[in-house]
Amino acid sequence: MNLARPERADALAAEYVLGTLRGRARKRFERAMRTDRAVADAVLAWEERLVPLAEALEPIQPPERVWRAIQGRVQAPRARLSLGSSVSLWRALAVASLAAVVVLSALLLRPSADRGEGAVVAVLTAKDAKPTLVASADRFGRYLTIKAIEKIDIPPDRSLQLWMLPSGGNPQSLGVIDSTTLARVALSAPADQALRNIPALAVSLEPRGGSPTGLPTGPVLYTGAVQRTY
């Protein structure tokens, strides 16, 4: 499979997404997707083009036994985030407001040329689905700046702690946010590297000074997907 020519990779990506790339060729192409970023990006682009066509299908309710079978297989939690007291919070969070989308879009659609290099941005939303915190860093910056959009009241014996949620691993602390209007936390590497495999950030409520265990112990108050403008 010669994927060196971009047109060829793109044509194969199209047939992969359409479903006509079959058999061993499909398997070989999937291996290439995992190692070649350009191939993976071509597939994502074709998914965005073709897959929405599936929305025309009339929905069909699957039998109840499917959900029961799924539930039986996802009982063991992977992350030790304490969600006990925040379950109702999450429930309330369920309705994401259009406002969040508008703020997000405004941030994300700003051309990266503004800053020359692009940025990493996460809008963290709270129980009312309102954007509450914005975490951002220049692409090569060593600091993540956290701005509160809404004023946050926390008890004096508590601190807010910011976490990275890596794909397939435990949350990693980025530090305690000691000011609720503007805070900066240092990154271990330039933002594009430090946050490379981090799809989302979260803020939890912890004892003053931060979690004593190295993992979130209190309710998770805000979460947001990490977006990149480059």
Place this chain on the structure above:
Amino acid sequence: MAIDPARQLERNARLMELLARTALSDQKAFAELYRLTSAHLYAVALRILREAPAAEEALQESFVNIWNHARSYVAAKSQPLTWLTSIVRNRCLDQLRRREVETVTLDDDEEGVEVATENPSPLEMLLSGANARAVGACVETLEAGQKQAIALAFFQGLSHGELARHLRQPLGTVKSWIRRGLERLRACLDAAGAGR
């Protein structure tokens, strides 16, 4: 079923939130995600696999996958429903691939594959889906053969060989319909700014 853009934005935002919370092992969010999307995803699977037990299995495997990999969902790159649908489609196409391997020596069926015939037809779905995404004009630019081949491949999971038998056309013709149809769709979608 045309979806108005504001509702679509709202739905996407909600699915993104639910995926983010699923990534935090939140079972309630996961249940809600299932409730909101399973009927759509089951329809996708049923069309491709044509048998309820196979479609149920694909749906189950897909959601276990979604639970385990919600953290790798990168909102910046995919619409949430596109990401979810792609997981289900890939699982179904994988099942078809295994089925092909198993039945290759048994399947001498001269009539070709059985294609679901209930309404609406794949072509009609292609058009209404396209309209929902405001790319109807692009699909309209495809020639009839291209349109039909792409619709059957996308909705029913037909391979090149199955398309050739079903449409009673030489394999080469069908392959070139698909290739040219995709190229044309891409050029049109990219020009309209809808592709990416």
